[in-house]
Amino acid sequence: MRAMVLDQPKQPLQLRDVPKPKPDRGQLLVRVSTCAVCRTDLHIVDAELPDPKLPLILGHQIVGRVEEIGEGIKAQFKVGDRVGIPWLGWTDGECAYCRSGRENLCDNARFTGYTIDGGYAEFTIADARYCFHLPERYDDVEVAPLLCAGLIGYRSYRKTGDARRLGIYGFGNAARLIAQIALYEGRELFVFTRTGDKATQQAAKELGAVWAGGSDEMPPERLDAAIIFASVGALVPAALRALAEGGIVVCGGIHMSDIPSFPYADLWEERVITSVANLTRRDGDEFFEIAPRVPVRTQTETFPLEEANTALDRFRAGKLKRTAVLVVNAVANQ
Numbered sequence: 001m002r003a004m005v006l007d008q009p010k011q012p013l014q015l016r017d018v019p020k021p022k023p024d025r026g027q028l029l030v031r032v033s034t035c036a037v038c039r040t041d042l043h044i045v046d047a048e049l050p051d052p053k054l055p056l057i058l059g060h061q062i063v064g065r066v067e068e069i070g071e072g073i074k075a076q077f078k079v080g081d082r083v084g085i086p087w088l089g090w091t092d093g094e095c096a097y098c099r100s101g102r103e104n105l106c107d108n109a110r111f112t113g114y115t116i117d118g119g120y121a122e123f124t125i126a127d128a129r130y131c132f133h134l135p136e137r138y139d140d141v142e143v144a145p146l147l148c149a150g151l152i153g154y155r156s157y158r159k160t161g162d163a164r165r166l167g168i169y170g171f172g173n174a175a176r177l178i179a180q181i182a183l184y185e186g187r188e189l190f191v192f193t194r195t196g197d198k199a200t201q202q203a204a205k206e207l208g209a210v211w212a213g214g215s216d217e218m219p220p221e222r223l224d225a226a227i228i229f230a231s232v233g234a235l236v237p238a239a240l241r242a243l244a245e246g247g248i249v250v251c252g253g254i255h256m257s258d259i260p261s262f263p264y265a266d267l268w269e270e271r272v273i274t275s276v277a278n279l280t281r282r283d284g285d286e287f288f289e290i291a292p293r294v295p296v297r298t299q300t301e302t303f304p305l306e307e308a309n310t311a312l313d314r315f316r317a318g319k320l321k322r323t324a325v326l327v328v329n330a331v332a333n334q
């Protein structure tokens, strides 16, 4: 099968013919239809995340059809079913985290397109227990970005509790998806972009934000919560300063530059800083239930599998206006 393979970080992916994998017990062989590109893919290629499997097939926002079913899988999936494969690929089910509903923190978790091969290929293998059925209203291209930007964004959003005034720093893929749910749920949205990025601020207002400005500005009202999707550590103290008492700053990314020091007074009065790691299957079930009701809409730009490097380069350079989705096999609508 054709695959785009990462031999070493900081090198372009190589188009290669590799053996088609075989499903073990509990696994599905999936014919990949589409795979959305995530900023995490860039962090892996750019050596900003430690110890990827090498050589590696990237990609953890995979949409495909079940081609073959390993032993031991009951009625959950049948051949031909459409499935979504997310970042969380496997957990041990036994550690203290798994047993307390926090499988996202599992000691032995494995991650799609990072520590196990992902979806920048014609076929991939996935543990059936971590795959999702996808809402029918979306086609294979538009649903792909929901599998990480949507899902992990949703987990970040849920960490903000019932915050009425919600700030979002960095208005990229995840932010745009989560903003739609926040507005649907009646939150007031305050969007922070790079200083002077009037076009993005305008886009945020068009979507329904009550205020949009630069990340160096203070919002007109104190926020109950802020989610930081940009990987810029300096935004943490900036967001803290924008919070009301008891507010929370949620860092939604897997990688962030160092956080500068700040006065304790900015944290005082029970303000909280937290991060979000990975996802649980429950996050996925909840998200795929609410997303089609909103409905959350994605904006995508497609690339053929062979042009994965172009998609990554354009992402790195900030030249993507929409979420890049690799189209691997011809897309049949649902």
Ligand SMILES: [Zn+2]
Pocket (backbone or CB within 6 Å): 091, 092, 093, 094, 095, 096, 097, 098, 099, 103, 105, 106, 107, 108, 109
């Ligand atoms: Zn575990």
Ligand SMILES: [Zn+2]
Pocket (backbone or CB within 6 Å): 038, 039, 040, 041, 060, 087, 148, 149
């Ligand atoms: Zn991701």
